[in-house]
Amino acid sequence: MKPIRILLLSGGSLVGQNVLDSLADRRDAVELMATNSVATDVSLFEFDRVFLTPPTAQDPAVFARRLSEILDEHDPDLVIPCRDDDVVFLAQLAERRPDIAGRFLCGSTAAALASVDKWASWQFARDRGLPFAPTAATPLAPSGARTFADEHGLPLIAKPRWGFASRGVRILVNHAQILRASSHDGHVIQAFLGDARGVTDYLQNLEQAGIPLFHSFEGIKHSIQIVIAPDGTSAGSFCSRNVNRNGTSLRLDRYEGADAQAIADRCHDAFSEAGWRGPLNIQCQQTPDGNILIYEFNGRISGATAARRVMGFDELGLVVRAFAGRELPPSRAAACRVDTVIRRAIDIALRQDLIEQLERDQTWQGSPQ
DSSP states (O other): OOOEEEEEETTTSHHHHHHHHHTGGGGGGEEEEEEESOSOOGGGGGSSEEEEOOOTTTOHHHHHHHHHHHHHHHOOSEEEEOSHHHHHHHHHHHHHOTTTGGGBSOOOHHHHHHHHBHHHHHHHHHHTTOOBOOEEESSOOHHHHHHHHHHHOSOEEEEESBOOTTTTOEEEOSHHHHHHHHTSTTEEEEEOOSOHHHHHHHHHHHHHHOOOSSOOOOOEEEEEEEEEOTTSSEEEEEEEEEEEETTEEEEEEEOOOHHHHHHHHHHHHHHHHTTOOEEEEEEEEEOTTSOEEEEEEEOSOOTTHHHHHHTTOOHHHHHIIIIIOOOOOOOSSOSSOOOEEEOOOOOOOOOHHHHHHHHHHSEEESOOO
């Protein structure tokens, strides 16, 4: 049977690596292709074919022309966006190209923007009654910043409106920091969902013992992954409690609480009605009073997709069936029920000869021997 042809946008990303890992024991059934803006992401050379392209958001018109050439020549069955910029670009392209939009793992542009712009996420959730962390957009007048701090207390969280993997996120612990952060354009300020005593204790320890070389406040989060089929129905969902470090999940524990499933169902209904199709990741945290609140959405496969596959949630199998009308062989990763996954790093050789070849030719084909 003809292999299922899958094209990843920004395939050298962590999400691209998760797709590779999810399909590692089923490569005979697929032909994997990837675009990428740099040649130095070593996982690229695990694909069957790679195309070097400009960054998606740097010059969308140039990227669109290059992608159109790739689509016309290689005719993929499914196109998967791996970064937030790719999610929005692909949704916009789908609206311009309804003839091939059915191959794109995305939905409407409005829903895409609601999943990647954190201020738009808050507005989307507020308008639909979804339980989302209170959020304010910057720049914010000093009076508004003080009112927000008085209402939600210290500490607060400041983060870029567009961003991923906790990059640029700050914990604000006093009013001077809040006023400074509120004057910056393109950010949001959110209520702190964790236990504020942990931040207070940490600051006191800094005064007494100094700054530790490594530190993190990421803690445990609830991660909910849903898949919305092309007809708007649910293709599946999975909830876990994740231990994160540096924006990456290191441990996943299955979570079957009714509270998380209720959020999954409500988000499915809201995003399906808004025209979203494909994967949606919902990042949540439990507050000290026991409620689970959303703090961001991601309209794509996420960096823990391969871990969920080990736990029996075969997201790639679901999207290939729903969007490409094909069946992947069942994954052998979870022969029995698995409730906990520990993630670890692996060693990959940096092949300078392959990098130079890709930079020179702008394309690369075949697996290294």
